[in-house]
Amino acid sequence: MATAARGPATDSPASLAENLCWLLARASQSLTIELTAALAEAGLSPRHHCVLSTAMTGEYTQTALAQAVGLDKTTMVVTIDELEAAGLAERRPAAGDRRARVIGVTKAGVKKVAESRAIVARTQAQILSSLPAHERAPFVDALTRLIGRESV
Amino acid sequence: MATAARGPATDSPASLAENLCWLLARASQSLTIELTAALAEAGLSPRHHCVLSTAMTGEYTQTALAQAVGLDKTTMVVTIDELEAAGLAERRPAAGDRRARVIGVTKAGVKKVAESRAIVARTQAQILSSLPAHERAPFVDALTRLIGRESV
DNA sequence: TATTGTTATACTCTATAACTATA
DNA sequence: TATAGTTATAGAGTATAACAATA
Numbered sequence: 126m127a128t129a130a131r132g133p134a135t136d137s138p139a140s141l142a143e144n145l146c147w148l149l150a151r152a153s154q155s156l157t158i159e160l161t162a163a164l165a166e167a168g169l170s171p172r173h174h175c176v177l178s179t180a181m182t183g184e185y186t187q188t189a190l191a192q193a194v195g196l197d198k199t200t201m202v203v204t205i206d207e208l209e210a211a212g213l214a215e216r217r218p219a220a221g222d223r224r225a226r227v228i229g230v231t232k233a234g235v236k237k238v239a240e241s242r243a244i245v246a247r248t249q250a251q252i253l254s255s256l257p258a259h260e261r262a263p264f265v266d267a268l269t270r271l272i273g274r275e276s277v
Numbered sequence: 278m279a280t281a282a283r284g285p286a287t288d289s290p291a292s293l294a295e296n297l298c299w300l301l302a303r304a305s306q307s308l309t310i311e312l313t314a315a316l317a318e319a320g321l322s323p324r325h326h327c328v329l330s331t332a333m334t335g336e337y338t339q340t341a342l343a344q345a346v347g348l349d350k351t352t353m354v355v356t357i358d359e360l361e362a363a364g365l366a367e368r369r370p371a372a373g374d375r376r377a378r379v380i381g382v383t384k385a386g387v388k389k390v391a392e393s394r395a396i397v398a399r400t401q402a403q404i405l406s407s408l409p410a411h412e413r414a415p416f417v418d419a420l421t422r423l424i425g426r427e428s429v
Numbered sequence: 430t431a432t433t434g435t436t437a438t439a440c441t442c443t444a445t446a447a448c449t450a451t452a
Numbered sequence: 453t454a455t456a457g458t459t460a461t462a463g464a465g466t467a468t469a470a471c472a473a474t475a
Contacts, residue, residue, distance in 0.1 A: 154443095186433075186434095187433075187434065188432085188433065188434080198433085198434075198435095199434090199435080199436085201434090202434070202435060202436085216434095219433095222432095222433080223433095224432070224433040224434070225432090225433055225434080226433080226434075
């Protein structure tokens, strides 16, 4: 079974197209596992990192932040709870709306993001190293366009 | 980029590399939702389709099938249960091992796969249409290499 | 009436452990 | 002792609905 364990031995001509969704799911899963393990050394999950790192780039309310990273607002509540408990982020009153909270990043959070970004960069470099250099940008580009597709 | 709602307005140079895992997760999620909706008209989930479609390509025991499509053996039990209840697949005794079961596809299953493959092909064509034709094969290729990376 | 954030709840997918019957 | 399949269970991640405070 030298090849049997590698993947489905599809013999139909439709196999390539048929596998797109499956390929994405597998790639996403294995990379997430890898990144989760790498980020654990900073005590963050990929979602923590993504939210915290994004929060640093502007003044986001919780809802705006949720939309920005593609999370449900209820998931965002839990995520912010955890980041706040860790002292990395905090809910600040929004300027013009007493309902809304702006998510601020604390000093400790800023330091943590620097740390986690280094980890992420290292991990992704490892991952992308399996692609020829000239294919990397087009690949990421194609992915981006695939995501932008439906929301346009 | 006046589109704050489109994605994180990252201002760091690391944004591209930083988003790889996130991009894959988003792409996988949105495509899975789309494919799930499309396949619902055939009464199948993407996982059902993938397992059934793969089972047709050879003589797989449950465990072999699980490895082939990247599912846990316990998930495979449930999947086969459902496919069997729907009359699309069946557990047959394996030739040389009384512990193992070969997953066979029934006549109804074969017809169903033809139907679901058409749906999948149509859906993927739609999805890939957002990429220039000459980028599609390299993109799928890159994805495949990314997955093959760790198991090698 | 609509929206922000919250809580509670449920559902899917996946992972872990223990069991059986074979090998 | 190890393996194929099963069962039960637990854990993520996400989604839905209802609520309070505010707009």
